[in-house]
Structures are given as C-alpha cells and as structure tokens.
Amino acid sequence: MATTTARLDVLSIGYAHDRVASTCTLVRDGDAVIVIDPGMVANRALLLQPLADLVLSAQEVTDIVISHHHPDHTVNIALFPNAKLHDVMATYVDDLWLDHEPGDFTVSPAVRLVATPGHTDQDVSTIVQTDDGLIVLTHLWWGAQGPAQDPFAADVAVLKASRDQVLALEPALIVPGHGAPFAPNGSTPR
Template sequence: MTAVVSLLHTGYVGDTVASTVAFVRDGDRLIVTDPGMVRDRSLILGPLRALGVEPGDVTDVVFSHHHPDHTLNAALFPAARFHDHWAIYHGDVWEDRDAEGYELSPSVRLIRTPGHTPQDITTLATTADGVVAFTHLWNTATSVGDAYATDLDALHAGRERVIALAALIVPGHGPAFTPDASTPR
C-alpha cells in the first residue's frame, strides 16, 4: 500500500507568514500536516473538500512543531488524533509515545528532526513516486539556514537524514521541491 499526497496550501514567509498544509491519504487514514496560519481557513478547507474529504473525516493531524504558524487551525478537525514529538492527543486522552519511527499507517511514519526547535518532527509518506517528507528543516527550498533555529548543527544533520530518505520535500513555508546537489544542507 502506498500513500497519496496532496498539497492543500503552499505557505510563504516574509512580511506575512503561512504554513504549507498538506493532506495524506493512506487507506482509512486521512492525515493533515501543519494546519497553521493561512490568510483564510477556506484555503485549507476548500482544497480538502475538493478531494472529497470533510473536516470531520480527518483521522490524524501532525504538527512538525508547536509554533502557532503550524498549529493555529488544528480545531478545524474535531475528530482527529493530534500527533507531536512525544504524544498523541485525542479528546481528553494524552497517550505518551516517542515520535521516532512511529507509524501512523502502513505508509506514513514520523521521525525526530530537531533544529528549528528541539521538538521538531518530520512526517514521511511512502508514495508510488517515492518518499515525501513534510518537514520544517527548510522554510523554503533555498533556505540555507534558519534565523530562528535553536540548534543549527542538529538542523543540518536532520537535513542530511531527510535528503537521504526523500524523493520530494515539502518545507514549512514554501512549495515542494526535489532535493538535489544544490539543496542547502
């Protein structure tokens, strides 16, 4: 089984900021990554509905980290389980678990990738075209560093790890890109 990936909203960073929000379908798992700040919530919900998915159908939401620009619209998905670096939250249940290697579904897993924050994680989705990584190790495809990083050494090590795994990278605030020799490490 392989996952199917759709970008719901391509983020940006500058005078204004919005997160890149994605949707992953893997069997009965309907996953949204980083439903954070966007100009209008319809920019998330419209593309989701165009895929035939209502907000209440979403089973899981993954936060790459806890900054509001990546989490602000989480409440749009009332039935979802929420995943971060150390737990799963659902209703009033807090289930401790380490994100490293955690499998959300047969084709989707989480790995720890600190750097931007100590708690950053990356979502890896195995698709028919290879592994897609949803990560905040890059703001955009050309981000050499990260002015807000808490640990640049960890960020660069995480980039090397993700580049070795991913055929496509979806950064925190920009369009997806295919890593190559010019990708900042």
C-alpha cells in the first residue's frame, strides 16, 4: 500500500525580536492547498508573492490551519477567502462552527493536526508526511535555538510533555513558530 505524501513550501520565515512575524507555510496534498499560520508579516506580498511564484492564488487555498489564536499567527487569515479554517477544537466554514474533539484531526490524507499545548493551552501542531520524511509545524519551539523555555508557557511541564510527544515522532524537520525549519537533534530544547 502506497503512503500518501504532501509537498511543503515555506512562504515566509518568521522572527521575534523588536518586530514579530510568524513562519507561514504552504502544504499541497492532492486537491488540498493548505496555509499554516498566515500571521503578521512586514508586507502581505511576503505571503502572496511566494504563492504566485508557485503558480497559486490566494483564492485557490482550500484550508488554513492556525497553531494558536495569537494575532501574529492569525492576522492575515482573510487573504484566503475560500479556505476552511482549522484550529485545535473546530473547523470554521462561512458561518458554520464545526466542533471536533481536541486531538488528532485529519485535514487531508497526508496532513493531520495534533493537540500540543505548551505555548498556549490551545496549541495544535500540524503533522505532514512528505517524501523527505515527517515534518512537524508547531509553536512548541520559536526557533532552532529556543528560547529553551517559552516565556508565554503557563506550565513548563505541559510544554515539555508536548515537545517530547513531537520528538517521539522522529520528525525529519520541525517548522517552528518564528524561525527557519530545522532538523531536531540532541541539543533541541525539551
């Protein structure tokens, strides 16, 4: 039986210093065109031009996933008028609020969401199966170098448990909330 895999492209690499922008990613899986964390950027063209470079328009995006409800990860949701929105507890379509149990939720055959509280209690990580291995898009890490302890985490033990859960999946790459993708290793903060 063949394993379904998706293609992942980073649209914009985020940062969190004197200014803030979320890392925004595109995943294509069959007919699903999924944008993860279309949040703050210095200019909206930083999201739309990479899409155009991939011969896609904002209208072709079918789904949006937000890792959590902070504005730096959500402010540009409206750029994608035809997309369903997914978070840790529901899917939103037009005026429909479709609850689902927190935990595993399938967006497409190679893309699923997993509840991973830590940065906030409502965090979700996006798990993507690609030809290059498993990739996890998550705000459990801000970037490859940390911070080791998330300054917003209300419960460090919960953050550590979610990080351990993600690392147990043995991802080839982690796409953090505010940095470039990185390959986890023994020095990845837990």
